[in-house]
Amino acid sequence: MPSSRKPRGPYRKGLERREQILRAALEVFAEHGDRGSSLKEIADRVEMSQAGVLHYFGSREELLLAVLEARDALDTASVGDIHSPGEGMTRTVAHNAQQPGLVSLFVTLSSAATDPAHPAHAFFAHRYDDLARTLTEGLTTGRDQGVVRSDISPEKLARLLLAVSDGLQLQWLMNPDVDMTDLVETFNLMCRPPDGTTDGQAPAAP
Amino acid sequence: MPSSRKPRGPYRKGLERREQILRAALEVFAEHGDRGSSLKEIADRVEMSQAGVLHYFGSREELLLAVLEARDALDTASVGDIHSPGEGMTRTVAHNAQQPGLVSLFVTLSSAATDPAHPAHAFFAHRYDDLARTLTEGLTTGRDQGVVRSDISPEKLARLLLAVSDGLQLQWLMNPDVDMTDLVETFNLMCRPPDGTTDGQAPAAP
DNA sequence: GTCTATACCCGGATAGAC
DNA sequence: GTCTATCCGGGTATAGAC
Secondary structure (H helix, E strand, O other), X not given: OOOOOOOOOOHHHHHHHHHHHHHHHHHHHHHHHHHHOOHHHHHHHOOOOHHHHHHHOOOHHHHHHHHHHHHHHHHHHHHOOOXXXXXXXHHHHHHHOOOHHHHHHHHHHHHHOOOOOOOOHHHHHHHHHHHHHHHHHXXXXXXXXXXXXXXXXXXXXXXXXXXXXXXXXXXXXXXXXXXXXXXXXXHHHHOOOOOOOOOOOOOOOO | XXXXXXXXXXXXXXXXXXXXXXXXXXXXXXXXXOOOOOHHHHHHHOOOOHHHHHHHOOOHHHXXXXXXXXXXXXXXXXXXXXXXXXXHHHHHHHHXXXXXXXXXXXXXXXXXXXXXXXXXXXXXXXXXXHHHHHHHHHHHHHHHOOOOOXXXXXXXXXXXXXXXXXXXXXXXXXXXXXXXXXXXXXXXXXXXXXXOOOOOOOOOXX
16 A cells, blocks of 8 residues: 655645645535535635635535545544444434534435435445444344344344434434434333343443 | 315416426425426426416425425325324335335435525424324323333334434435335334233234 | 516636736 | 636526517
8 A cells, every 4th residue: 555654745735735625625514515515615714716626626526525435434433442333323423412513414415315316325325334234243242142132133223223313313403402312322222132131231331 | 264165267277277386396306306406397397487487486495395385284194094103103104115206305305404594494393393292192192001111201212213214214215125114113013012011912013 | 377588696617827 | 736717507586578
């Protein structure tokens, strides 16, 4: 792979500019969503012209995808150490509750990206499958340890957990009084074995 | 209230035109979403000019809201006879699975309407609260009859059910292999009392 | 009621000067 | 690299004739 050293010389400024634009674009997209955002506004925020922005990212679409990928990478990294899938999800949701703009961006975009023709369709389709796979693995482990109910397949539980998380974000955006974190934890509770036999350790307990 | 008789005379044609436009607009919005739709296309579909459409609905926004309200009224009516909240939701979801375009419209719009400035914000906010209330009532009844678990409040279960339904629609739109109906039923199962004591009648069984 | 024409706004992308 | 200027396409809403 290429050198990971920070480039010196003429490249440096350009790369920094690029990141600066990326950050600004994230902010703007988070505030106004996909359609509500314009290159102009992003450009204004980094104090350059719209044409200047396009010099770094050939098109608006390219910029949008770059933002999504950068953000997703950051997020998955920040959730890092997970001991059980329920816990991971709870943390993610709790973390999201701090950033309404971003949540809004992802929810809005993921529904818009539902259309196979949408530029971000592939991104979100993969993202869902990845998440479902990761969750399924974690839930399978949990089931084998007896902390997750075994009468429903881990695959189904994973899809449901994903649905709960997305659905709650939607409700929360619509009405901030909805307590996402609490509700996700409640759902985790429902994922425990029917009678509290084997446990003592809830899926999402700290 | 006003006469419910079909108006005769000069009014009649106008009212029919209006409904015709409403139907066409529903189709178009369902196919291309809010932002993807234009008055032009709706006008084309009823074979009149864009200005003609605006003669009936003063603005695009007005038309959109009219479509949402008309559709929502139809839907809630069609779900009609419900014996248990789980059953109602299952049926609705199964029904939706026939109409990807409409589902897409509602999902897309409800996330876009998350923004308080969005024209449809109030509509969706009310809709959520209404749904949550109705579901809560049904689940309370179910709990009293012993078919719904009592260790989690009906309010929470209602919010979760709503979330599951929305979230699954999103996943289904992204990947049609996801079996919404089956998964909602699975969730209903999770809403039953922990041990199959009192029952014999699942919340969503036919 | 319905049309055509048009005014007006906004967006993205491109060309070319500096 | 960065700008200005411009092209081009799209949308909504309005004016005014028929």
